[in-house]
Amino acid sequence: xxxxxxxxxxxxxxxxxxxxxxxxxxxxxxxxxxxxxxxxxxxxxxxxxxxxxxxxxxxxxxxxxxxxxxxxxxxxxxxxxxxxxxxxxxxxxxxxxxxxxxxxxxxxxxxxxxxxxxxxxxxxxxxxxxxxxxxxxxxxxxxxxxxxxxxxxxxxxxxxxxxxxxxxxxxxxxxxxxxxxxxxxxx
Numbered sequence: 552x553x554x555x556x557x558x559x560x561x562x563x564x565x566x567x568x569x570x571x572x573x574x575x576x577x578x579x580x581x582x583x584x585x586x587x588x589x590x591x592x593x594x595x596x597x598x599x600x601x602x603x604x605x606x607x608x609x610x611x612x613x614x615x616x617x618x619x620x621x622x623x624x625x626x627x628x629x630x631x632x633x634x635x636x637x638x639x640x641x642x643x644x645x646x647x648x649x650x651x652x653x654x655x656x657x658x659x660x661x662x663x664x665x666x667x668x669x670x671x672x673x674x675x676x677x678x679x680x681x682x683x684x685x686x687x688x689x690x691x692x693x694x695x696x697x698x699x700x701x702x703x704x705x706x707x708x709x710x711x712x713x714x715x716x717x718x719x720x721x722x723x724x725x726x727x728x729x730x731x732x733x734x735x736x737x738x
Contacts, residue, residue, distance in 0.1 A: 554638075554642040554647075554648070554667060555647045555648070555668070555737065556647065556648040556650060556664050557581065557647060557648070557649045557668070557669050557671070557736070558657045558660045558661055559649070559650060559652070559657070560652055560653060560654045560656065560658075560671070560673070560706075560713065561654075561675075561706075561719075562674075562681060562703030562706045562707065563685065563699045563703065564684045564685040564688065564699065564703070565681060565719055566673060566675075566684075566722065567651055569722065569726075570673055570717070570725060573726045573730070574729060574733055575649065578647075578733060578734075580646055580647055580737065581646065581647050581649045581733075582647065582648060582649065583649050584641060584648045585599060586603070586631050587603040587605055587622075587630075587632050587633075587634055588603070588605070588629070588630065588631045589606065589607045589610050589629055590631075591604070592604055607628055607630065610622075610630045618634055619634060620633040620634070620638055621633050621656055621663065622656075623653060625653050625655075631652070631656060633650065633652070633660070654672070654706040655709075657672070658670075658709060658712050658713075661712075669714050669732070669736040670712075670714045671713060671714065671715045671716075671729070671732065672712075672713035672716045672717065673719050673725075674707065674717065674718045675718075675719060676718055676719070676720045678704055678707075681699075681703055685699055717729060
């Protein structure tokens with residue numbers, strides 16, 4: 552497979568979307584792989600832009616039809632997956648697929664793509680900083696934040712399974728390092 556892919560994973564709140572958005576603006580040869588999910592939309596999210604929002608039944612139907620490159624039930628009845636059609640769309644346009652996926656999804660994609668993919672784990676400086684960021688975001692209840700921090704603690708154990716670990720301490724530095732890493736991979 553000569554098609555390249557960039558895989559970004561991180562615990563919720565580590566700054567993954569910010570890094571990915573920066574890279575998308577920096578490198579015109581990148582194209583974002585839109586993930587299908589059963590989770591409800593948040594705020595101003597649009598179907599087909601941030602995610603393809605589909606029902607649990609539709610998602611399960613697509614699993615049965617082998618329509619996914621990879622998929623995961625991240626939380627109970629909360630499915631996320633990469634559609635094969637989405638990858639074809641990107642690669643037919645001679646672009647590099649960019650994945651913004653959960654940690655398990657990132658590991659699965661790296662296994663699938665091998666050397667044609669670069670996997671990057673974006674880590675918070677600490678779990679305390681992560682919890683603070685999630686609280687500032689103001690989108691989750693205390694219980695949800697506690698769940699996300701516990702999940703992040705487990706996900707951090709998988710960081711060494713990625714090609715690169717990028718600690719997002721100071722955002723400006725993180726964006727510069729991410730740009731260097733991606734440039735080295737695509738050129």
